Amino acid sequence: MKTRTVQRTQLVPHTIDGRTELVLDRYTEDIPVPPRDWDRTILTAVTAGAAAIGAACVVWSTASIGDLLARATVAPAAYAAAAVFDLVWLSCMALEWLARYDHARAAFPRRVGYWALAIAMAAIATHGWIADQLAIGIVGAAVSGLAKTMWTAVLRHHAKPLDDRTQQWVDKQRAEAGGRLAMVAVRRELTRADALVAAERAALSGNVPETVPETPDDEPEDPEPPAAPKPYGPMTITDAVRTAISAGVTEPNAVVRYVRQVADANAKEDSILRTLRMIRKTA
Structure with missing residues (x-):
């Protein structure tokens, strides 16, 4: 009978100074090689x-x-x-x-x-x-x-022909798997619908603050830029950009400074600005 040598590992106890730990022990073993499957070949x-x-x-x-x-x-x-x-x-x-x-x-x-x-x-x-x-x-x-x-x-x-009972069993298993797969899209749709309903209820209940447009006479001559949000770090670059935008900081240089302050001091400016454009586009 033909054999081939394979390397195996097993955990064995090893004691030094009265302390025992399990370590890997490597050994070789000869296993029989099955005969060539000429039918498959x-x-x-x-x-x-x-x-x-x-x-x-x-x-x-x-x-x-x-x-x-x-x-x-x-x-x-x-x-x-x-x-x-x-x-x-x-x-x-x-x-x-x-x-x-x-x-x-x-x-x-x-x-x-x-x-x-x-x-x-x-x-x-x-x-x-x-x-x-x-x-x-x-x-x-x-x-x-x-x-x-x-x-x-x-x-x-x-092809592997199946008898009638086995085919019914396979069909039920496939139908169950298809049902679970369909529920992924259904749950996604329900989550989106729940979010829309919650937003609509919040708007109807008056929780959304009303904004009154300012007239040109009410605007100050030299408006001060919005203050940067407080650093809550650590956070990712994307989260930092979103936090800055939600706080009203949209000027690119200010966003870059804020991201480097709370997320990554070595963050590249191109990466921050690209993230800013992407969030603005998807907003």
Whole structure:
């Protein structure tokens, strides 16, 4: 039996001067190596081969259908549209793979994939017919058909069929997980609604102070700048900028001085001003 050496660690007591502590002890151990899983190796090789066939199919059908569409439009647009034909049924195959444990959910992408494949094959055959090479068009259409058949066989081998009771159990577990995921958005919406209701109630109850606009005659000739808020630090640069704005300090240099006073004495001016612009924009 083949073995391989691995390094492991364990906690062992170690005593010095009558004091015992647990320390890491490293040791090596030979463990048996399991035999090669040839089934998994072959399945991986077949899956890689199916991926290569799918890539070759996309290249061939894009070139053929692109040449067909280029007769009516510019080449870049024609080949871009031609790539859609095979990418649609390949995407449906991917969705079928994701639903391999749910036969009902996999049925719809499987049907759409077959329809997309039929349209792609018809377009390739049409290109051969218009170019007076119908045989080549039919053979080219068969390339897409073979690629689809290959992928269908691979997916069916990977799929794990479930009996009716197990499928019901899986569906209930998925529904429960989906419910918890949906509640994240619902709670976010409820929190936002509660905040709006609280603000509306505060406004109706008169807790919001009324502001009376001053006339030009009431304004002093040399108004003094608002005093900087008291430093409550330590705080982050963002919190310091918000505190300064809430206190009426909006002049950039004053904000920079306040942030350096309560948050970080070495804070870069560019970072502070960028934070100030971001908060003003989101306010």
